[in-house]
Amino acid sequence: MPGRSTILVSNRGPHDPREDGTFRRGAGGVVTALLTLAEATGADWVACARTDAERRLAERAGQGLKVRLTSGTGRLHYATPTREQYDMYYGVIANPVLWFIQHYLWDLGNEPVIDDRVHQAWTDGYVQVNLQMAEKVIELANAATEPALVLVHDYQLYLVPRLVREAVPNALIQHFIHVPWPTPQYWKVLPKHMRDPILEGVLGCDIVGFQSSLDVRNFLLTCEENLGLQVDEHERAVVSGGRIVYARHYPISVDVGSTTRLASSRGVKRQEEDIATWRPPYLIARIDRTDPSKNIVRGFIAYEKLLRYHPELRGKVQF
Numbered sequence: 001m002p003g004r005s006t007i008l009v010s011n012r013g014p015h016d017p018r019e020d021g022t023f024r025r026g027a028g029g030v031v032t033a034l035l036t037l038a039e040a041t042g043a044d045w046v047a048c049a050r051t052d053a054e055r056r057l058a059e060r061a062g063q064g065l066k067v068r069l070t071s072g073t074g075r076l077h078y079a080t081p082t083r084e085q086y087d088m089y090y091g092v093i094a095n096p097v098l099w100f101i102q103h104y105l106w107d108l109g110n111e112p113v114i115d116d117r118v119h120q121a122w123t124d125g126y127v128q129v130n131l132q133m134a135e136k137v138i139e140l141a142n143a144a145t146e147p148a149l150v151l152v153h154d155y156q157l158y159l160v161p162r163l164v165r166e167a168v169p170n171a172l173i174q175h176f177i178h179v180p181w182p183t184p185q186y187w188k189v190l191p192k193h194m195r196d197p198i199l200e201g202v203l204g205c206d207i208v209g210f211q212s213s214l215d216v217r218n219f220l221l222t223c224e225e226n227l228g229l230q231v232d233e234h235e236r237a238v239v240s241g242g243r244i245v246y247a248r249h250y251p252i253s254v255d256v257g258s259t260t261r262l263a264s265s266r267g268v269k270r271q272e273e274d275i276a277t278w279r280p281p282y283l284i285a286r287i288d289r290t291d292p293s294k295n296i297v298r299g300f301i302a303y304e305k306l307l308r309y310h311p312e313l314r315g316k317v318q319f
Helices: 029-042 052-061 083-102 118-141 160-167 193-200 213-227 256-263 267-275 296-310
Strands: 006-007 015-016 024-025 045-048 064-068 075-080 148-153 172-176 207-210 230-232 236-238 243-249
Touching: 006 024, 006 029, 006 118, 029 045, 029 148, 045 118, 052 064, 052 075, 075 118, 083 118, 083 148, 118 148, 118 193, 148 160, 160 172, 160 193, 193 213, 213 230, 213 236
Parallel strands: 006 045, 006 148, 045 075, 148 172, 172 207, 207 243
Antiparallel strands: 015 024, 064 075, 230 236, 236 243
16 A cells, blocks of 8 residues: 555464474465555565474574565564463464354254353463564554555454554554455354453454455344444444444455466466376365364365265265
8 A cells, every 4th residue: 555564464474484494484364365455555464483493493593584475575574472471372272272263053942151261372372472462563654754554464464454543653554354254243252351352453454355245244243232332334434442444354355367377377287187197086175274273174075975876976986
């Protein structure tokens, strides 16, 4: 955006360092979506040092690390929580608790159990890592020659916008949430001292972005029902702290040009030729991490059901 210094903020960085000093592209759909954005805006990228290799790299990099994006380069800045802080932030709160809430995965008759371990992980992990990420953003925003445009991404960093807003009032802040936003009632599986700061943190933004219009409606309902805020459904806006916060849906697209080039590359052609030597007439390919929260078990159940209902496909299809 002209006249703004762009800062992109996400849990993962664009590249993961290997032990031998080389890099591989960061895993996950969020990184894939953000690479083109970072390059187009010339953004500084703030990420969390998740591994010992990234922590060592952050120590050596100092004020920022030059990294390759798609065809150009950018600057990567790490927040450096301890291993214990990161494990609590991501391994106890963000992934097992928030991811499950936002995908309606809890068996609410039995789970979640918000015990002392979860309470400690919230205070000493999630809150602390969000604070460290915000401090890095604030440092970059204050050093910039133009007002900051801060683009925060996903459920790991809900507290960052408000922290940045308090320190850099003239920043333009957007938080894009890549996962569904559930109904107000579902958020109440979390105790009030957790769910309210999450919502208040996001409301530090100027714009909150979602994947669908349903997510926007659920967000507005949550603001109204759980915090008692004034909501304008027609304008899709919330009044919070004397400010207007807009909620919008911007479904993420793919980089068509990059995908087309990759599809026609020699590496992909070689893979196609290799697959052709062993594949059956029908091949079902699933691109996902082998993580139960990704519903991979349902995929296998569906495959079993397919073969049961269509026995003529046995020996002709592979999943």
